[in-house]
Amino acid sequence: MNEPHPSSEPLGPGMMLGQGKYQVVSLLGSGGMGDVYLGRHLALDREVAIKVLRSRTGLSSTEALARFRREALLASRLEHPNVVRVLDFDQENGTAFIVMDLVRGDSLFERVAGTRLELDDLIDIMEKVCAALEAAHQAGLLHRDLKPENILLEPFESTPGLIEERVKVCDFGLAKAYTAEAAANPNARSLTRVGEVSGTPEYMSPEQARGERLDPRSDLYSVGTILYHLAAGRPPYTASSAMAVLMRHVNYPVPRLREAVPEADPRLERLIMKAMAKEPSDRFQTAAELRSALLSLHSSAAHSTQTPQS
Incomplete structure (x- = not known):
């Protein structure tokens, strides 16, 4: 398995992540640490948000990945109706990503x-x-x-x-x-x-x-x-x-x-x-x-x- 690292290229529609579990649909927006995509959990036929660590963070790959992993681990500990829930953290071909509930609004x-x-x-x-x-x-x-x-x-x-x-x-x-x-x-x-x-x-x-x-x-x-x-x-x-x-x-x-x-x-x-x-x-x-x-x-x-x- 490749060591995950920040992605420098945007993901295209139809790209698969998580060993075929998730499919990228479209780009929703960009934040300080990564790009957020509309995705689909294929087995559950459910829309999700997929946040992919981006290389343009001003941090080294090691620092950026550590911060990205921390976001996934810390946020996954929170179960509250007013907090966006983190569902998964994984990597595909060296690209680290977090899967979250999709919030439309x-x-x-x-x-x-x-x-x-x-x-x-x-x-x-x-x-x-x-x-x-x-x-x-x-x-x-x-x-x-x-x-x-x-x-x-x-x-x-x-x-x-x-x-x-x-x-x-x-x-x-x-x-x-x-x-x-x-x-x-x-x-x-x-x-x-x-x-x-x-x-x-x-x-x-x-x-x-x-x-x-x-x-x-x-x-x-x-x-x-x-x-x-x-x-x-x-x-x-x-x-x-x-x-x-x-x-x-x-x-x-x-x-x-x-x-x-x-x-x-x-x-x-x-x-x-x-x-x-x-x-x-x-x-x-x-x-x-x-x-x-x-x-x-x-x-x-x-x-x-x-x-x-x-």
Whole structure:
């Protein structure tokens, strides 16, 4: 068997993978670590998503493969309705690939492009993202690259004639194993090398921008940046370069939502300010706590719109 390595050539329709188990149908898109294809599991006659490790990653083949394998192994440990499920990891003629559930629908990035979400819609989506993070953190995993592109919205018919959406968090390509003991021990060997910066600048925590050791509160900061983006129609920090954006996360005050959107709910502004606090100790401490705070906005908003009884 050939040692798997990053693929430099796109896969053509009809190509077989996994010793004839999977057939490539078409290219769906590209991410930071690989190309994603629509595929078919032939024995089950089922559509799947196939992510193939691409050579243009900026990493050596050994590093890229190790990170790709880690994505498959870590994500396969998560069984949660709001996490895209990993079904298989294999290699064919030296090409490494991951097989995942196919999610048909828009990304949150596509949904929010050029617009802002209403408070109820924002809460409905992001409380499910928090539920997915809660499961990941309880399993000892950090996402480390949470952003609107990695949140998928899949329509489904919940009852005849009623279309709802499933929220799915995907792309654990930068996920890391985490233990509270390791985070509390500054002398412990870190799974994230000090000085290593990976992620998407617009949604990265200050400690991630500095290349420091991370814990679940870094993911919660990312949730705060996404909440701001959904409510304001743009990320909280923008600049002419990625480095400038990172430095704003580190050095600039948390932007106030109502300066960008004067009519925004002040309770949402306060929630975002807490989620994006510069010091992790000043943030929500768990995904469950942040989810509860979001849901309280939902119920408070509903309560405040009721007509007082005479």
